[in-house]
Amino acid sequence: MAEFEAGTAAGAERPRPLSPHLQIYKPTLTMVMSIVHRITGAALYFGMLLLAWWLIAAASGPNAYAGFEWFMGRVLGQLLLFGYTWALIHHMLGGIRHLIWDTVHGFEPAEREMLTLATLIGSVTLTLILWVVGYLVMGGPR
Amino acid sequence: MREAPHMRTPMRRVRGLGAAHSGTGHFWHQRVTSVAGIPLTIGMLLVITALLGRSHAAVVQILASPIVSIIVLLFIINTAYHMWIGMQEIILDYVHDEKWKFLSLMANTFFVFAVSLASVYALLRLSFGV
Numbered sequence: 560m561a562e563f564e565a566g567t568a569a570g571a572e573r574p575r576p577l578s579p580h581l582q583i584y585k586p587t588l589t590m591v592m593s594i595v596h597r598i599t600g601a602a603l604y605f606g607m608l609l610l611a612w613w614l615i616a617a618a619s620g621p622n623a624y625a626g627f628e629w630f631m632g633r634v635l636g637q638l639l640l641f642g643y644t645w646a647l648i649h650h651m652l653g654g655i656r657h658l659i660w661d662t663v664h665g666f667e668p669a670e671r672e673m674l675t676l677a678t679l680i681g682s683v684t685l686t687l688i689l690w691v692v693g694y695l696v697m698g699g700p701r
Numbered sequence: 702m703r704e705a706p707h708m709r710t711p712m713r714r715v716r717g718l719g720a721a722h723s724g725t726g727h728f729w730h731q732r733v734t735s736v737a738g739i740p741l742t743i744g745m746l747l748v749i750t751a752l753l754g755r756s757h758a759a760v761v762q763i764l765a766s767p768i769v770s771i772i773v774l775l776f777i778i779n780t781a782y783h784m785w786i787g788m789q790e791i792i793l794d795y796v797h798d799e800k801w802k803f804l805s806l807m808a809n810t811f812f813v814f815a816v817s818l819a820s821v822y823a824l825l826r827l828s829f830g831v
Contacts (some may be wrong), residue, residue, distance in 0.1 A: 601791060604784045607816045610777070614823035617760055618830070624757040644746075651742050654735045658816065689746065693753050 592675045596653040601647040606643045644689060649682035727786045734783035741779055744772040765828045773824055781817035785809060 584590065616627035630636045656674050659665050665674050748769055752760050762770055786808045796802045 597791065600787050604788055604812075607784065607820070610824070611816050611820045614773075614820050614827070617757065617764060618823040618827040624760070641773075647742060647746070651739060655739065658732070658735060668718040683728065687805070689750060693750050 589671055589675050592653065592678065596650060596657075599650040599653070602642070602646045603650055606646065607638075609639065609643060641686070641690065645682060645686040648685050648689075649678065652678040652681050652685075727789070731783065731786045734779050734786070737779045738773075738783060741772065741776040745776045748772060761827055761830075764824065765830075768826060770828045774821060777817050777820045777824070781813050782791075785813040788813075 613627055616623040631640060656665075656678050658669075659674065665671055748763075748801050752763060764773065788819070789806060792802065792809060793806045
């Protein structure tokens with residue numbers, strides 16, 4: 560990178576050619592899902608704060624844990640938790656898709672569309688199933 | 702041996718470089734942690750679902766059992782390294798100013814260590830406390 564930048568600075572008199580970026584292309588499913596994979600990854604990064612809060616609250620005692628449960632029982636907490644569940648499952652399925660692509664399989668047009676659509680449908684379906692199970696079987700967060 | 706520098710090809714200049722000056726090592730580590738992350742994420746989702754709505758005492762009891770503790774610990778450690786590489790990749794893609802680049806790379810390291818070690822500490826303290 561340093562080498563490249565040095566080269567750019569030396570030829571500063573004439574503008575360097577730029578490769579076309581996002582705004583040039585028509586959005587496609589695989590492209591949008593690639594971006595979503597990165598966004599869910601970044602969201603999960605900060606979502607680890609929720610996991611840390613949960614464990615610290617549990618280790619601190621019943622009062623701290625009650626505070627965590629209170630927050631998670633509110634609308635904002637539930638939304639965060641639902642988003643976290645979906646992002647986690649979506650990022651995992653997207654990761655599996657990338658691992659399949661890493662083996663140089665699934666690159667035919669129909670295959671890559673199918674794989675990409677499958678991760679989206681799969682993540683939404685699994686998240687809903689998990690939440691239905693969470694509420695019906697486990698009684699949901701209280 | 703004094704001739705050695707003349708033997709160097711342009712390849713020498715790109716070895717071990719790249720925006721983070723560390724080559725393709727992280728690419729591979731990201732794959733390793735993503736493969737490990739599949740069973741660990743499934744395990745983590747099962748643990749969290751099983752703990753929904755339970756009392757504090759029951760949550761502590763279950764989290765402290767060795768198998769559950771080990772699953773959660775592995776999830777935290779594996780995720781910490783995976784998210785550290787991932788955020789570094791995002792920073793290198795979007796932050797081009799050298800000063801901000803290194804400050805955000807540093808912040809990434811601090812965040813990952815703080816969040817993951819705090820989680821590990823809480824879990825171990827809770828586990829050994831039972």
